[in-house]
Amino acid sequence: MSANPENQIDGYLKDLERELRGFPRGRRLELLAEVRDHIAQARTTLSSESDAEVKTMLERVGDPADIAAEARDRFEVRTVRPGALEFGALILLAIGGLVLPIIGWVVGVILLWISPAWTSGEKLLGTLVVPGGLAVPLFLGVFAVSPGLGPMERALFGVLFVAPVASLTYLAVKLRSRSAAAIHEAASANW
Amino acid sequence: MVEGRQGSLVSQMRRGTIAFCVMALLREGSRYGFDLVRALGGVDGMVTSEGTIYPLLARLRRDGLVESAWRESPSGPPRRYYELTKSGETSLREFIEEWARFSDAVDGLLRKGRQT
Structure with a gap:
């Protein structure tokens, strides 16, 4: 069964959106839009849109958790473990x-x-x-x-x-x- | 964990310098995000996850070091182009001087260590 590239990409962006929970809405939407554009451009460089190629491309973009961690770091978003x-x-x-x-x-x-x-x-x-x-x-x-x-x-x-x-x-x-x-x-x- | 101490050292050095590498790339003229990432990606170890450049760019913009504008691209839809601001240029120039001093000092010490 072959996953549609659209589905793979949508799934990735949903993961990223979830990871960015807790950010101000404007910041979150902007980051999502930038990563979406980035993926759209990366897609044009693929020789084929096979599962494997799309997967590798998304891996290069990075784990959504890493992108969110970088964003928290750059914007010094408070993170606490309530006790x-x-x-x-x-x-x-x-x-x-x-x-x-x-x-x-x-x-x-x-x-x-x-x-x-x-x-x-x-x-x-x-x-x-x-x-x-x-x-x-x-x-x-x-x-x-x-x-x-x-x-x-x-x-x-x-x-x-x-x-x-x-x-x-x-x-x-x-x-x-x-x-x-x-x-x-x-x-x-x-x- | 794949990364050992060396790996985390490189990632820390990368963290400390990548903002200035981005700004240095923008000194030659404005670029869009994807283009910036690919230019940085040519340097080994500079970009681990391409997407992490966007939080950095957003931060640089908030700090007034770069600014962005939507512009038509030669191919495809309009893109957000980033360019260096005056204060970005100043900050980059200062970093370049500091970096030269710092890396000379470290190089000197490393050479000394090898001779003894």
Whole structure:
């Protein structure tokens, strides 16, 4: 059975696209377009489009993991292997204040700032949205909320609940995209 | 692993110099990516994976050392041509001086080692 050269090339470009996950969209699309053009030009130099020739040509272009590793290197894309520090930070920021009022959350902030996994901007977001984490709306819910809650209080209560969930989800997503890049890097370490 | 210590040494030297090799090739005039890769590929050990040139070119462009423009090619569709910028030229000139000094020094030391 002979694979169509188009399929071989499409498969290669799909692999490359997957390896480039975690890069900003513009950068990823540009690199893909350049490699696609390169392959199109390399194809014109082939004497035949047999499986073997197309395969050799793609091998010359290089392992998609190598190209992605080079791109991460050139653009200093952060790669991290999330560990206890990162998970501890996210958990304590969310509910540390419930376990140990104030202190639990403060420890979370310290872990957040120690970890190399996030940028300063992201750390600032995690710290400021919202100090105390979920402990604030929950304590308010238990102690301070009377049955006659006005619409303003309701809205504030909602924001206090949703905002930290949103900001911590954002930090978790960032962590995941960076660790995805790290996993690929480990796979291509024999460069 | 296929690569031993020598292999990784060559790859480190390559890493440190390839940007300037690309810029040196562009000094003669603008080139498109494929053309650059094939020119570098003629030098043994300079290009291991052709595709890795594109992240490098993107980085050089971001640093303002090269710029690119789409241009009609004599054959086939328009291509992205790269050329050296003023600041690329300056940076290359500085590297050439440093490199001459450095390689003279290393050559000298290597010769000395052989005589004793």
